[in-house]
Amino acid sequence: MSLFLLIISSIPMLIIALLVNLTSKGPVLYWSDRIGKNNIVFKMPKFRTMNIDTMAVATHLLSNPDQHLTPIGKFLRKSSMDELPQLISIFKGDMSFVGPRPALFNQDDLIELRTKKGVYKLIPGLTGWAQINGRDDIPVPVKVDFDEYYMKHRSFFFDIKILWLTIFKVAGSAGIKH
Numbered sequence: 001m002s003l004f005l006l007i008i009s010s011i012p013m014l015i016i017a018l019l020v021n022l023t024s025k026g027p028v029l030y031w032s033d034r035i036g037k038n039n040i041v042f043k044m045p046k047f048r049t050m051n052i053d054t055m056a057v058a059t060h061l062l063s064n065p066d067q068h069l070t071p072i073g074k075f076l077r078k079s080s081m082d083e084l085p086q087l088i089s090i091f092k093g094d095m096s097f098v099g100p101r102p103a104l105f106n107q108d109d110l111i112e113l114r115t116k117k118g119v120y121k122l123i124p125g126l127t128g129w130a131q132i133n134g135r136d137d138i139p140v141p142v143k144v145d146f147d148e149y150y151m152k153h154r155s156f157f158f159d160i161k162i163l164w165l166t167i168f169k170v171a172g173s174a175g176i177k178h
Contacts, residue, residue, distance in 0.1 A: 001097070002090040013084050016047055016076065024070040026052035029085055034102035035111055037123045042094040044102055045085035049073030080170045086126050098159040099125030100147040113144040119151055127166040135169070 017028045030048040033041050054068040066074070076082040089095040095102065102124035103110045114120050130138065130146035138146070150158070 002087045006087045006091065009084055009087065012081070016081055016084070019072050020047055020070065020076075023072050024048070024051065033105040034124070035105060035107075035120075036094050036102060037121065039111065039115060039120045041105055042089070042102075044089050044094070047076055047082040047085060049076050049082050083126060090126060094123075096123045096125050098127060098150075098154075098162050099123050100128050100150065101125065101131060107140075110140050110144065113141060114147060117144055117148045117151075119144065119147045122147075122151055122154075127162060129162055132162060132165045132169050 020028045026048060028048060029045045030050070031043045031045055034044040036042045049070055050068045050073060051070060069077075073082075086095060090097060099122050100114065100119055103114070111120070128147065129150035130143045133146050134142070150162075
C-alpha cells in the first residue's frame, strides 16, 4: 500500500520538493532522528518546513516557532503535506500507517512514559489515536494514555477508524499549532 501511495503521490511530492527548494536554502528533506519500535532510533524523512539553523527540538519547545518556518512551511504543516515522505519509512518497515507517532530522539519524557506503559513495543505510525484526539494540543501524559489505549484495543477496524478520522482532522487542520 505504501508503494502504491508513493507512486500516486510522486507528482505532488515533486512539486512540493521544488517549492521547498525554491523558497529556502538547504535540503528538501529533513531526516529526523526518531524513536521506533523497541526504542530503536531511525531516520524519518519529512519535507523541510524550518530554516536550516533551527534547533532539533519539538516545535512546542521553541519560543517563537513561526519565526523559524520557511515561506511554505506553515502551509505544509497545516496541510500535513510535510509528512508525505514518511511513506518511505512505512515502505522500509520503520513505521506503519497507524500507531503512536514516533518521538523525537530527545523527547525523554515521552520516551520514558511510553516505555513504562509498554507502548515502545509498537511500530510507530503516520497517524494514531492520540493524533486524532488532540495532536499538538494535549500534554505528553495524556498522549501516552491515548497510545496505551490504542495498544490495548488495536485491530484492523480500529486502524480503519483512525485512518478515516485522520482524513477529517487533516482537512480541518485540527490540533495543529504550527
